[in-house]
Each structure stands twice: as C-alpha cells, then as structure tokens.
Amino acid sequence: xxxxxxxxxxxDIMGLCQAMFSKMATYLNSELTATSxxxxxxxxxxxxxxxxxxxxxxxxxxxxxxxxDLNQKSAALQPYLDQITLNEKQVAALEQAAYKLDAYSKKLxxxxxxxxxxxxxx
Numbered sequence: 371x372x373x374x375x376x377x378x379x380x381x382d383i384m385g386l387c388q389a390m391f392s393k394m395a396t397y398l399n400s401e402l403t404a405t406s407x408x409x410x411x412x413x414x415x416x417x418x419x420x421x422x423x424x425x426x427x428x429x430x431x432x433x434x435x436x437x438x439d440l441n442q443k444s445a446a447l448q449p450y451l452d453q454i455t456l457n458e459k460q461v462a463a464l465e466q467a468a469y470k471l472d473a474y475s476k477k478l479x480x481x482x483x484x485x486x487x488x489x490x491x492x
C-alpha cells in the first residue's frame with residue numbers, strides 16, 4: 371500500500387505530460403518567434419545598408435562627374451595661366467630693366483651736374 375501511495379496515478383501522469391508538452395510547445399514557439407524576429411531585423415538592416423550604399427554610390431558618381439568637369443575647366447584655363455606666368459616673368463624683367471635704367475640715369479645726372487659744375491668754375 372505504501373507503494374501505491376507514492377506512485378502517481380495515470381491521470382496525474384497524463385496531466386503532467388500534457389502540461390510539459392504545452393510548456394515545451396510554448397517555449398519552442400517563443401524560440402522560433404525570436405529567431406524569426408532576428409531574421410526580420412537582419413533583413414531590415416540589410417535593406418537599410420543597401421540603401422545607404424546606393425546613396426553613397428550616387429554621391430561618388432556626382433563627385434566623379436564634378437571632378438571631371440573641374441579637370442576639363444582647369445585644362446581649358448591652363449593656356450591662360452601659362453600666359454599669366456609668362457607675363458609675370460616679363461613684368462619682373464621689365465621692372466629690373468627699369469631699376470637699371472633709373473640707376474644709370476642717376477649716374478648720368480650726377481656726371482652732368484659734375485660737368486656743369488666744372489664748366490662754371492672755368
């Protein structure tokens with residue numbers, strides 16, 4: 371009798387099994403739902419990343435196009451820049467010639483004044 375008292379009845383075992391299976395189903399359902407939600411999150415992250423890469427591609431294309439335009443404009447302006455550089459060199463040379471001419475005219479003026487002063491004395 372003591373053995374019978376410690377043995378669970380078939381009804382108790384069935385109830386416990388049903389509760390266990392129900393809880394196991396709830397647990398597995400939750401695990402699958404969590405996994406599914408993680409995949410949805412990854413899918414959304416991938417979509418956003420893809421959109422960002424498309425935006426960055428568009429920006430890179432625009433930058434490339436603008437850089438090409440700037441290079442073409444720079445190439446078109448290069449002859450004018452070369453002419454400006456040449457003009458600067460010529461102006462610098464002309465300025466040096468003007469300084470030399472000024473120095474020479476001052477020497478001539480000094481000689482003239484000296485000669486004029488010598489003629490007055492005589």
